[in-house]
Amino acid sequence: MTKTIRTAAGGGHMLLLLGLLAAVVPARAEEDQAQQFTPEFRQIHTSSDPKHTPKIIAPDSVRRGAWFNVTVSVGVGSMHPSLQEHFVRYIALYKDSVEIARAYLHPVYSAPTVTFTVALDEGGSLRAVAEPTHSAAWEASKKISVLP
Secondary structure (H helix, E strand, C coil), X not given: CEEEEEXXXXXXXXXXXXXXXXXXXXXXXXXXHHHHCCHHHXXXXXCCCCCCCEEEECCCEEECCCCEEEEEEECCCCCCCCECCECEEEEEEEECCEEEEEEECCCCCCCCEEEEEECCCCXXXXXXXXXXXXXXXXXXXXXXXXXX
């Protein structure tokens, strides 16, 4: 679909591709991207991978209601890269199935390591979820007990 617009100065024509290019290109890109993310691709990885599996550093037990630090870094064998084309989008921390903290990371400027300061009322499992740009999220967990 083309649209001709007559300019005010001199009667020349300017051809603009309106609608067709704008409608087809983004829709097609979204469609292609949606097909890329199959259910298998979206499934959180729970296996171990030296570059993608989060590493949780936290005490084994804490006092009820007391603040403590949980450091999560991405890569149990080596640090995940932070490049413009491949980086960790976010790191989230869960207590069992409830999200309690999340940090979004910027490529190049943010290392894939964050420290959350949290407090718990009861023991359970701390779960770290990290999502890189080229795959589904990766998960690791650590049991933690809460003392009165």
